[in-house]
Amino acid sequence: MSAPRLLVRDLAQLATPAGRDAPLRGAALGTVDVLEDAYVLCAGDTIEAVGRMRDLLPLDGDVVEVDGRGRCAIPGLVDCHTHAAFGGDRVEEFSLRAGGAGYEELHARGGGILSTVRATRAAAEDGLRTAVERHRGWMLAQGTTTFESKSGYGLDHDTELASLRAVRDAGGVPTWLGAHAVPPEFEGDADGYLDFALTEVLLEAAHIAEAADVFLERGAFDAVQARRYLEACRDAGLALRLHGDQFTEAGAIPLAVELGARSVDHLEATGDDGVRALAASGVVGVVLPASALFLGRPMPPARALADAGAAVALATDFNPGSAFCESLPLCCSLAATQLKLAPAEALAACTVNAAHVLGRADRLGRLAPGYRADVVLLDAPDWRYLAYHLAGQLVAGVVLAGELR
């Protein structure tokens, strides 16, 4: 006997990025199919059909029905850039920054990322598992059905691998951010630290992680070091990502394009040449407006990127220091109000394009037959409330792989 199907019926609207391609760019980035008075039918963990109520044929067998009246369905949100594997918090630093202290200055004094490294090492594997599960719960409550998370707060053999396992076992997509900062035992010796990471950690990390990431920035790793790290990771079978152009343009976009990286993320400091280079490439530009907001930094040039034809994705950057924010709906509001992206562009950026960054666009990011049955039910009469209702109580329900949560 097969499991009952799940029918979400009488939806005010169902909205999904159109077509089947990924990543979306240009006019396609802003093309959303909207059905009024709609349903979505899930069989197991897969979407069987979507359509208008008037076209719904009688269903045989067991069907569990969910009342969608007054609600809109959108695809489960995909957060393609988070740092969820950390111990402790940075509320003290946040208070200092609120009083005027600088983020990079705190980092240079051994605070910032390095203070989270201390707390993360102290948390050990059990503490990390608990933390990642907790953060995953926060994300799910905001409509995130797939999350990526980086390591990068361990920076030693055991804690990096424990971070990656904690992410994987919580159902996340693990990325090895082995080059996030130079840990205290290698202070002043970034190359020595990379020697250690690439000889002692890489091979085991590559068994757990799907991608590698590097923080290419003054005070972290330069372009020569980033290239060495990424080439070794690529040779070990990992996809490549970069934190680039957060504070300065230090060569992240040319390196990403040359190495065929999946994405360059941040881009707050990206100028016109970078916009053009990214638009002409297959590399996705991941914008993180909550991070720019949280640090009081300029917003990334998302409108210019989209207009130039770049593939743009939108993510939270959830982490304890620069973006203590797990809400993709809030990021959609920031995308509309600060980045000048249309709600349709924001939706595609945190669904299908984010799924592409994670190598999963064939199954995730759309409400269409054959895609995984990940659905967010918005308490709204129009799906664009996703961006319009600033920090509202918007998520009324989530279907995760066919199960109502």
Ligand code: NIG
């Ligand atoms: O993406 N910029 C580098 N890494 C993180 C922040 C890490 C932290 O402050 O703990 C980011 O913003």
Ligand code: FE
């Ligand atoms: Fe980040």
